[in-house]
Amino acid sequence: MKTNFKGQHYKTGKPIDIRVNGGMIVEVKESLAAEGEFHLAPGLVDLQVNGFKGIDFNSGLLTADEVCELTCFLWEAGVTTYFPTLITNSDEGIAEAIEAIVAACKADERVNASIGGIHLEGPFLSAEDGPRGAHPLKHIKAPDWELFRSWQKLAEGRIQLMTMAPEWPEAEGFIKKCTASGVLVSIGHTAASPLQIQTAIGAGATMSTHLGNATHLSLPRHDNYIWEQLASDKLWASIIADGFHLPKAMLEIFVKVKEGRCILVSDCTKFAGLAPGSYDSHIGGQIELNKEGRLFMKEEPKMLAGSAQSLAWCVDHLTNSGILPLSEALDMASVKPMEWLGANKTLGLTKGASADFIVFERRANTIEIVRTVKSGAVVYQG
Numbered sequence: 363m364k365t366n367f368k369g370q371h372y373k374t375g376k377p378i379d380i381r382v383n384g385g386m387i388v389e390v391k392e393s394l395a396a397e398g399e400f401h402l403a404p405g406l407v408d409l410q411v412n413g414f415k416g417i418d419f420n421s422g423l424l425t426a427d428e429v430c431e432l433t434c435f436l437w438e439a440g441v442t443t444y445f446p447t448l449i450t451n452s453d454e455g456i457a458e459a460i461e462a463i464v465a466a467c468k469a470d471e472r473v474n475a476s477i478g479g480i481h482l483e484g485p486f487l488s489a490e491d492g493p494r495g496a497h498p499l500k501h502i503k504a505p506d507w508e509l510f511r512s513w514q515k516l517a518e519g520r521i522q523l524m525t526m527a528p529e530w531p532e533a534e535g536f537i538k539k540c541t542a543s544g545v546l547v548s549i550g551h552t553a554a555s556p557l558q559i560q561t562a563i564g565a566g567a568t569m570s571t572h573l574g575n576a577t578h579l580s581l582p583r584h585d586n587y588i589w590e591q592l593a594s595d596k597l598w599a600s601i602i603a604d605g606f607h608l609p610k611a612m613l614e615i616f617v618k619v620k621e622g623r624c625i626l627v628s629d630c631t632k633f634a635g636l637a638p639g640s641y642d643s644h645i646g647g648q649i650e651l652n653k654e655g656r657l658f659m660k661e662e663p664k665m666l667a668g669s670a671q672s673l674a675w676c677v678d679h680l681t682n683s684g685i686l687p688l689s690e691a692l693d694m695a696s697v698k699p700m701e702w703l704g705a706n707k708t709l710g711l712t713k714g715a716s717a718d719f720i721v722f723e724r725r726a727n728t729i730e731i732v733r734t735v736k737s738g739a740v741v742y743q744g
Contacts, residue, residue, distance in 0.1 A: 405442025413632030450484030479522025528562030541566030
């Protein structure tokens with residue numbers, strides 16, 4: 363099936379015509395006129411999705427139908443590839459969530475194409491308050507390769523990203539086994555020493571998960587795990603730029619130091635896309651989502667209860683804060699994660715790239731998705 367899409371290129375602002383065939387971009391050429399005020403950009407790629415619009419990957423009640431429904435919600439938000447993120451839970455709870463995701467992938471080819479892999483964020487994390495974040499202490503444990511293999515067997519190889527704390531004695535060997543099997547390892551929820559971080563990098567870890575978050579409230583001013591990860595040219599960094607998780611100065615520093623190796627993630631929970639109000643969460647209890655979009659613990663308003671914003675919101679925040687131009691922020695939420703994943707070197711709005719892109723308008727400094735295209739097919743039409 364051949365299809366043409368027109369709009370303004372997100373980088374150049376010039377009108378272009380994209381021709382798609384067989385799920386691939388076969389031609390990109392300048393056009394005489396764009397389609398209205400529409401812009402074209404690569405589809406968004408979110409490596410960290412815990413839930414969306416009331417559906418939670420970690421509720422313990424996940425079904426294949428919910429995975430499919432959540433995928434549709436993400437298409438509406440411009441996300442063409444995402445990683446369902448399973449946090450620390452019982453061994454059985456993680457296994458059940460994996461089974462639901464696999465069932466969804468088998469039931470719907472478009473859902474299968476949109477799920478780039480499963481992100482396992484735990485249970486091999488720090489047990490310390492602060493670095494552990496909201497992950498339940500009772501399920502935190504040392505890296506266990508046989509347990510991981512059992513999950514990977516259930517996932518039929520779909521676990522592609524592992525976030526873990528490298529301070530466990532078993533960590534170095536575990537990271538080596540992961541990387542040898544093709545699983546990417548990211549450092550996160552950690553209280554590791556600089557030496558332990560360097561050891562993890564040597565074993566094959568290549569990214570920091572939501573750098574700057576899930577930390578102690580106070581750190582040594584010189585030797586600490588944020589500086590050590592920030593300083594390493596071998597580590598990419600994922601960051602949550604929703605305007606609540608990190609202050610502007612820290613975002614500016616991370617983006618500058620990790621230039622070309624920085625990835626936006628939403629880390630969104632099931633409360634993303636919901637109306638402001640009070641909610642009950644199986645993690646954190648009573649929480650509040652205010653009209654500004656901040657999600658916090660009702661009894662401790664200074665404590666965040668996760669993210670309630672989409673990846674496009676994070677792009678808008680970086681742009682509207684003056685930290686990055688729109689084109690660079692969009693790359694951090696699309697091309698850069700695919701680059702880190704080791705995807706086809708032909709990425710973005712380029713001949714030979716997968717036909718994953720978005721058509722959007724910019725209204726009141728906000729990205730408004732008009733159309734989402736996945737593998738050449740329109741999966742969302744606003």
